[in-house]
Amino acid sequence: MCGIVGAVSQQDIVPILLEGLKRLEYRGYDSCGVAVHQDGQLRRARSTSRVAELQALASEDRVASGTGIAHTRWATHGAPAVHNAHPHFSHGTGEAAHSGPGRIALVHNGIIENYAELRAQLQQRGYVFHSQTDTEVIAHLVDWHYQGDLLEAVQATVPHLKGAFAIAVFCRDEPHRVVGAREGSPLVLGVGREQHAGAHFLASDAMALAGVTDQIVYLEDGDVVDLQLGRCWISHQDAASGRFEAVQREVRTVQAHSGAAELGPYRHYMQKEIFEQPRAIANTLDAVTHICPELFGDGAHRVFTGVDRVLILACGTSYYAGSTAKYWLESIAKIPTSVEIASEYRYRDSVPDARTLVVTISQSGETADTLAALKHARSLGMQHTLTVCNVPTSAMVRECQLAFITRAGAEIGVASTKAFTTQLVGLFLLTLALAQVRGHLSEADEAQHLKDLRHLPVAVQAVLALEPQVMAWAEEFARKENALFLGRGLHYPIALEGALKLKEISYIHAEAYPAGELKHGPLALVTADMPVVTVAPNDALLEKLKSNMQEVRARGGQLYVFADGDTAIDSEPGLHVIRMPEHYGALSPILHTVPLQLMAYHTACARGTDVDKPRNLAKSVTVE
Known part of the structure; x- marks a missing residue:
C-alpha cells in the first residue's frame, strides 16, 4: 500500500528517495510525490502517474536537497488527484493560508479516524485545506504545535491522532532534520554507512533502502524518531504518564531484496x-x-501440548490458505479449528479460550487487519500465537510467540501466487507437527507425508x-464478464482462490461455491454464457461432484x-477437460491452485489489463 521514504544527508538525496519509491511500486499506488528543503523553502513535485514521471518532473524543476520525504499513495480519503497526493504542506492561518506553502511538509501511511473532528477544529483556527485527505490534518496540527522544535511539535501532535499511522515530516525552519512517528503502520529507521556515513533514512519498508543501507531499526508503536546529520534518537510515549522518554532499539543487519x-x-x-x-516450495x-514442533520455534512443543483448538486469522488469499488448512487440521491432527476473516473478527463478540493456538497468515507480515485481530485475540487472554509469514523481520513475526517463515522470496505482483502455495506448505507442516504432538501421526505416516x-x-x-x-481456455474466458467456480471439501477454498485471482487481475466478476450448493441458488445464473470452472480431484467426493456437473x-x-487423470471425465461438447498429471492426496489443493493461477493470468493478458498492478488494489494492505 502507501510507501514512505525520507532522508537527511550532506548529499542530494532526491535520487535515493525516488529510487526507494520505485522499489515500493509493486505494492500498488495511484499517485506519488517528493518534497525537499531547498533554498530555505519547501519544494515538491507530485504526479498521478508512475514514479518515472515524478522523476522527470523533479529533474525538470531541479528539485534537489539533502533533506526530503517522498511517498506513493493508495487513495483512501479523496480521489486520486494531484491536490490529494502527498507530500502535504501546512498553509499557515489567515491570509498566509492563501499565499503559498507554510513551514511543514508531511507524508503519511494509514488512516486517521478522527480527522473530521480535527479538521473542523483547525478550520476554526483559520487553517485552509487544499485536499480531501486525512493527512493534511496532521500537517496543520504539527504546524499548530510548532514552537521552534519539530520533535516537540510531533510529540505534541501524536496523542491527538486516533487510528493507524506512520508519518515523516520536516520543517522549513529546521534544515537537515526529519522526524518520524508510528502507531499501527510500519516504519523503519535506516542508519547510513560508507558513502552515506552521517546520513539517516526513514522508510515504510526496508526494501526501499536496499543498496543504501543494511542497518535497520524497526520502530515500535508509540515511537517517535528524530533524524539529524550524524545523529538520531528515538523516544517512546509512556502509556501511564503520557510523557516521551528516550529508548534504545536494536539495530539489525537486513539484506533487503530490491x-x-x-x-x-x-x-x-x-x-x-x-x-x-x-x-519457492523447495526452499521452504x-x-x-523430519516433523517436529521446533520447526516453528523454540518452545513450540510446550505451546502445542498446551492447546486443544486452533483459531486462524487472515485476509484475502491468506484467508483461503487458512480455510484449506482447517480441513487438514481437523482431518489429520484431529484438532477443532475455526478460520476468521481478520477484519471481521475483532469487531464481533466471540468466546475466547486460553487453550487456543492463534495462527495468523500474512505474506508481508504487516497486514493491518490481521495485526489488529492478533492483538485483539491476545487482549482476550489467548497468548499462544504463531504466524506463517514470508518476511522474517515483519511486525507479525515480532508480535507472535512462534513463527514459520516461508521462503517464497520477494513477491512483486499484487495478486499472490507463490506466497499462497508456500503458505499452504507451512500450514501442512503445522498440521503434521500438531498431529505428532497429539498422537495422531505414526512414523509411517510421517515418512509418507515427507516423501x-x-x-x-x-x-x-x-x-x-x-x-x-490453459492459454487456449483463456482466449475464451477473455470474452466473458462472469464466471462460476466450483469445488468440494478440501478443494472448495481453492475454488475461492481461483475466483479471486480471476477477478483481481482480469476484472471478470467471478464467484465460487461448494458444488453441492448449486441447487440452493447459484444454478439460476447458469446459461451458455456463464463458464463454470470445476476443480475435480479423484477424491471421496468425486461422484458427488460429477452429479453437480x-x-x-x-x-x-x-x-x-x-480433473485428475483417473477421474473418467472426458471432453465433449459443453465439457472441456484439462487433465492434471497426478492425484496428490492431501496435498492436491496445492497442485490444483497452479492451473487456476495460469488461467487468471492468461485471461488478464488477453484482456490487456495491468497484470502486476491491477486497478484499485495494493500489495501490502497496511490500513483497515
Missing part, C-alpha cells in the same frame, strides 16, 4: 512468480528433515507444463474442468 527484480524471459512478475513456485522445505512434500516441487513443475492448454450441463452451462 523490488526491481529482473523479469528475465517473462512478460510480467506474476507469470515469473507462478513459475518460481517449484523453487529445505531445512525440513510427498519432497516430490511436490516436481509435481508442480509438471502442472506448469499445462500452460499451453450434470446439473450445470442440463442447464446449457459450459464446464471447464481441471
